[in-house]
Amino acid sequence: MLNSEAYTLVTTASQHQTYEDYVNVNSGRVYNLNVYLQAALRRQYPELALTVALDANGMFLLFHIYCALRSAPIVQSFGNVFSVNLLAFAFAGHATATLDIVDESVLRTRYFLGSSSVGESRTFAKYLYKWGDEYFIVYIVQIGYYSMQYIFKEPSEGETVMSGNGKTDELIIAIGKWQIPPPLGDKWVYVFDGYWFRSKALYEQIKTASWDDVILNEQMKKQITGLMHKFFDSRDIYKNLGVPWKRGVIFYGPAGNGKTISIKALMNSLFRSDGLTIPSLYVKSATSTYSIRRVFEQARSMSPCLLIFEDIDTVVTNSTRSYFFNEVDGLENNDGIFMVASTNHLDKLDAGLSSRPSRFDRKYLFPLPAEEERKLYCLYWRNRLKQKKVEIEFPVKICGAAALITDGFSFAYMQEAFVATLLAIAGRRSEVSDEDVKDMVGGGDDGDRDLDDYELWREMKKTIKMLRDDMDAKVDLSTKIDGAFANALAEEKEAQAPAPKSRFAPSRERAAALAKPDSWSAKKQEDLHVQGRALRFDDQHAPIIGEDNAFVYRSE
Numbered sequence: 095m096l097n098s099e100a101y102t103l104v105t106t107a108s109q110h111q112t113y114e115d116y117v118n119v120n121s122g123r124v125y126n127l128n129v130y131l132q133a134a135l136r137r138q139y140p141e142l143a144l145t146v147a148l149d150a151n152g153m154f155l156l157f158h159i160y161c162a163l164r165s166a167p168i169v170q171s172f173g174n175v176f177s178v179n180l181l182a183f184a185f186a187g188h189a190t191a192t193l194d195i196v197d198e199s200v201l202r203t204r205y206f207l208g209s210s211s212v213g214e215s216r217t218f219a220k221y222l223y224k225w226g227d228e229y230f231i232v233y234i235v236q237i238g239y240y241s242m243q244y245i246f247k248e249p250s251e252g253e254t255v256m257s258g259n260g261k262t263d264e265l266i267i268a269i270g271k272w273q274i275p276p277p278l279g280d281k282w283v284y285v286f287d288g289y290w291f292r293s294k295a296l297y298e299q300i301k302t303a304s305w306d307d308v309i310l311n312e313q314m315k316k317q318i319t320g321l322m323h324k325f326f327d328s329r330d331i332y333k334n335l336g337v338p339w340k341r342g343v344i345f346y347g348p349a350g351n352g353k354t355i356s357i358k359a360l361m362n363s364l365f366r367s368d369g370l371t372i373p374s375l376y377v378k379s380a381t382s383t384y385s386i387r388r389v390f391e392q393a394r395s396m397s398p399c400l401l402i403f404e405d406i407d408t409v410v411t412n413s414t415r416s417y418f419f420n421e422v423d424g425l426e427n428n429d430g431i432f433m434v435a436s437t438n439h440l441d442k443l444d445a446g447l448s449s450r451p452s453r454f455d456r457k458y459l460f461p462l463p464a465e466e467e468r469k470l471y472c473l474y475w476r477n478r479l480k481q482k483k484v485e486i487e488f489p490v491k492i493c494g495a496a497a498l499i500t501d502g503f504s505f506a507y508m509q510e511a512f513v514a515t516l517l518a519i520a521g522r523r524s525e526v527s528d529e530d531v532k533d534m535v536g537g538g539d540d541g542d543r544d545l546d547d548y549e550l551w552r553e554m555k556k557t558i559k560m561l562r563d564d565m566d567a568k569v570d571l572s573t574k575i576d577g578a579f580a581n582a583l584a585e586e587k588e589a590q591a592p593a594p595k596s597r598f599a600p601s602r603e604r605a606a607a608l609a610k611p612d613s614w615s616a617k618k619q620e621d622l623h624v625q626g627r628a629l630r631f632d633d634q635h636a637p638i639i640g641e642d643n644a645f646v647y648r649s650e
């Protein structure tokens with residue numbers, strides 16, 4: 095038996111018994127941190143309306159992984175109710191979230207992420223949030239598996255601080271629509287322009303592209319399409335040989351000679367009636383190492399895929415070349431990625447890009463068209479006008495004559511010659527009577543008539559002369575020809591970033607604070623629902639944010 099006298103000094107030092115504390119804690123009122131915070135925040139901002147939005151991030155870690163495997167959207171839902179993520183929306187460039195460390199404290203934990211970089215999680219933080227012309231105060235507090243988002247906004251006319259807030263509801267709706275992708279079976283093309291977004295308008299344009307519209311050596315057409323399709327069908331061959339399942343080709347040559355239309359036709363050849371079996375990822379602009387990293391992360395998460403770099407000389411520069419090379423053939427697994435790059439200036443590309451087999455092992459020249467190719471292009475236009483039943487005389491001999499006087503023309507200039515000629519004729523005909531138009535059209539394809547007897551030829555000679563002068567002035571028509579292509583992307587991108595107008599303006603102090611450049615602006619962007627990868631969380635289930643002001647994802 096123990097001698098109790100040995101413990102006399104300890105037990106007589108205090109009459110307190112821990113059991114009483116245990117009973118008091120476990121028999122007290124239930125504590126709800128969310129209720130306490132709402133009450134405290136209302137006292138802090140009595141003139142603003144409070145809306146609470148839930149982001150159940152940690153609880154859905156497995157759901158994120160499931161979405162990535164199924165190529166499904168990362169949308170957290172409870173039945174028909176969806177949570178929203180304000181920071182993800184801001185990081186994607188649709189809003190700005192400026193961390194406020196002047197008027198409020200922040201609780202954060204720093205982590206080493208590898209590769210000489212660090213990140214941090216935030217369990218309590220205040221943000222100055224701007225969406226379009228609307229300004230909000232947002233507190234994000236981690237409570238267990240949930241991120242509670244406390245959103246403050248001044249009441250609009252007819253609202254009170256205790257009623258629902260219309261502007262906040264508009265923000266929540268916009269985020270919800272952004273998080274939820276188009277219905278299954280819908281088709282689109284993935285586009286990177288600062289961040290990833292999906293373009294159905296671009297898909298609608300590309301699906302009309304055909305190799306029949308490309309005036310190119312038939313053998314070269316077969317080589318390009320055969321190489322790509324054989325690549326996607328040869329995974330087991332690469333595996334058995336023990337080599338990485340990846341390839342790259344470069345389309346090069348003077349501007350306006352079919353590189354872009356060939357890329358569109360290549361993308362179109364991957365479309366199937368049951369959806370995009372091989373997704374196409376189109377890189378419009380990626381001028382920083384951050385952007386390049388986002389591009390390849392997306393490609394790896396969606397492989398096998400077609401990854402397109404148009405004007406790659408604007409992507410691989412002196413400041414990004416090393417990083418790009420590491421992404422292409424470094425330690426990361428790029429299996430299933432077929433890269434197609436285009437450039438007007440192969441001579442300006444780094445030799446490490448254009449000459450190393452493990453990066454881009456095939457190069458295809460798109461030269462200025464020879465006389466026979468220019469004649470074929472004219473015949474293409476003749477057949478096109480005939481199919482559309484355009485009332486204009488277009489004898490075959492005009493094709494040969496036009497090919498002779500367009501030496502040195504690119505296909506872009508050839509196209510402009512036809513478009514400008516037809517527009518001039520249409521404008522002139524709109525100013526005359528129907529009888530005069532019939533006289534202009536005349537009879538059939540009369541081989542004995544002089545070329546100058548044809549309205550099309552007379553107008554075309556004028557147009558070609560003007561274009562020849564433009565060539566001497568080094569006017570690049572390729573941008574003009576592809577204007578619709580660029581417009582489709584711009585419209586789709588804008589459509590995914592709604593920004594309502596507001597009658598209410600912030601105070602001068604708030605406006606100045608929000609206008610200051612800050613590391614939490616949306617210059618670094620990402621789309622969670624496009625990224626399709628699982629976030630990394632700390633032990634308190636708060637998402638980890640990297641130095642590049644974007645969420646950090648789990649390793650594949």
